[in-house]
Amino acid sequence: MNRSVKVFAPATVANVVCGYDVLGFAVNAPGDEVIMRFRDDPGVIITKISGDDGRLPYDPAKNTVSVSVQHFLNHIGRSDVGVEIELNKKMPIGSGLGSSSASTVAGLFAINTLMDSPLTKMELVPFAMKGEELACGYGHADNVAPALLGGFVLIRSYEPLDIIQLPFPEELYCSIVFPQVDVPTRDARQIIRSKILLKDAVVQWGNVAGLVSGLYTKNIDLIARSMKDVIVEPVRSILIPDFYRLREIAMEN
Structure with a gap:
């Protein structure tokens, strides 16, 4: 079993103009990075956050990464496990690029890897949605699903959750413009x-x-x-x- 892991998760474009809450795709960059390590004491703690200008909470009950990780550990029956999280924000918060989703997904992929991958990436999506629920009041999947799965995704249904990966033309590209406007x-x-x-x-x-x-x-x-x-x-x-x-x-x- 690995003792530590570093994970990068990409920015995403949700809605894709006409597909509010049901369409999204991932981009190559930017993205967020999480470094996660086992600790001797049980529980999930955050030891360092960089790149956020002091805006994100260290309280494990209020940070999307730690909340999602704790839900994952509870689900697999390993709430006794202890991990510490280092979060490196590499994109602006409130930029419309799925900032909270990238952090959450990186954290979930990290803990899943540390625990020898008991869940598939698709099975991790509901836990990532818990982070979105904390961040914006509703657990939408159109950012977290493409961040986890890559490419284009369609959320056909939320209850029950039904996510479909879509093909796309290889020559398709995305130009990102950030007008320095913070829209939570x-x-x-x-x-x-x-x-x-x-x-x-x-x-x-x-x-x-x-x-x-x-x-x-x-x-x-x-x-x-x-x-x-x-x-x-x-x-x-x-x-x-x-x-x-x-x-x-x-x-x-």
Whole structure:
């Protein structure tokens, strides 16, 4: 059994414009790094956090990494195990790149490795969702699932959890622009309307289906045509200065 392990988990893009809470993909970089070691005393502790400007808690009951790790240990019947966690943040918090998800996933993969991998990566997803629940009030999977599994994923259902890995064109690439705006996920979720018009839902369903079809058929034009959101984007866009100008530039290039 290993005594220590270092794990990197990538940033992710959730929603993918039209797929709110059901679509996401991982990118190669940036990402977060977790170093985890066994300790003699039982329990999960955090010994060091870097790159967060002092914003993240050391309290194991309030940090997404330690909370998820403890849920994992309880699940496998090893709450007697003791580990210490060192978290190195390598992406901005509140950047829309799945910052909390990357940390949580790195921690879960680390503890699973230390315990000789009793669970598959797919089986780790529900524990990562516990971290998201702590971070933003709802255990969504569209960041943690691609961070764990890589590539594109579709969350077909949450109850029961049904995650599908999607193919995608190899020539597809992602350009990331960070406008130095901090938008916490909890705040971004709270402003979304609880009721929507049926005509908007129909447009959204068509775009989600078109995007998934475009990924399967490697139809770049269809993917581009499907990248429209008539439900969430009109509300959330107010949180990002010059959002529509930035989107226009991106679509033109």
